[in-house]
Amino acid sequence: MVLALLIIINTTFKWIVIAQHNLTPYGTATQSSWLDGGIGHAQFAIQPPISNAFSMTICTHTNLSDKPAWWMFQFSFGSAFITEVQIYYRHGAAYRMDGFKLYVTNTSTVPPDGYLCYEDPDPGFPNITQTIPCFQFGKYVIYYDTKGDGTYGPLVELCYVAIYGCPRGMWGPNCNNACSSLCVNQHCHPGNGSCVYGCDPQQCLYTKCNIYTGACTKGCANGWEGQYCLCTRCRYIF
Numbered sequence: 001m002v003l004a005l006l007i008i009i010n011t012t013f014k015w016i017v018i019a020q021h022n023l024t025p026y027g028t029a030t031q032s033s034w035l036d037g038g039i040g041h042a043q044f045a046i047q048p049p050i051s052n053a054f055s056m057t058i059c060t061h062t063n064l065s066d067k068p069a070w071w072m073f074q075f076s077f078g079s080a081f082i083t084e085v086q087i088y089y090r091h092g093a094a095y096r097m098d099g100f101k102l103y104v105t106n107t108s109t110v111p112p113d114g115y116l117c118y119e120d121p122d123p124g125f126p127n128i129t130q131t132i133p134c135f136q137f138g139k140y141v142i143y144y145d146t147k148g149d150g151t152y153g154p155l156v157e158l159c160y161v162a163i164y165g166c167p168r169g170m171w172g173p174n175c176n177n178a179c180s181s182l183c184v185n186q187h188c189h190p191g192n193g194s195c196v197y198g199c200d201p202q203q204c205l206y207t208k209c210n211i212y213t214g215a216c217t218k219g220c221a222n223g224w225e226g227q228y229c230l231c232t233r234c235r236y237i238f
């Protein structure tokens with residue numbers, strides 16, 4: 001029994017890991033300001049190389065004494081279920097990202113009004129390379145800082161950012177599997193397709209459904225057919 005449980009846990013873990021899909025090619029980045037001369041653009045953070053090595057042509061850079069300083073990514077397809085965010089900050093400049101926060105939100109409001117995924121704790125400076133778990137739905141990912149460097153204040157010098165997950169309603173390694181329509185709001189986990197907010201049992205017999213898969217556990221309500229009780233007149237091909 002213990003061995004079987006370990007195998008299941010191990011298999012599930014691998015499934016979630018391989019289901020990661022970087023969503024930054026599908027959206028646009030903006031930031032609070034640019035350094036004089038218009039260099040250090042926000043889009044640089046979502047383009048290769050994947051590195052902490054700093055250059056004005058490959059990393060972002062907000063203006064000096066810009067407070068608060070922020071970087072924002074907006075998905076082009078609406079909302080996504082985000083599993084984690086990877087950050088590569090400027091090499092040797094951890095003190096400039098001191099006190100930063102990472103949000104997932106449904107609005108572009110600044111200061112952010114959404115879900116706080118991470119807040120850099122005191123004392124000490126943060127790691128310049130971080131993988132931050134954040135199991136949350138949202139339309140925007142916002143890096144936000146009001147503290148930063150004691151001389152210049154907060155600065156955003158992101159050299160690479162990857163945002164992993166799937167668009168709303170999709171799951172799988174390439175986000176090409178549709179979540180069950182019986183999941184509430186068709187929200188499911190990108191790694192395994194399980195319903196995030198439970199299932200909608202309206203089409204199920206005795207209104208009983210599996211909260212993870214959305215499948216009707218006791219069969220279909222009158223008038224509904226199929227594995228997931230989604231059609232009123234299913235056609236079976238043998």
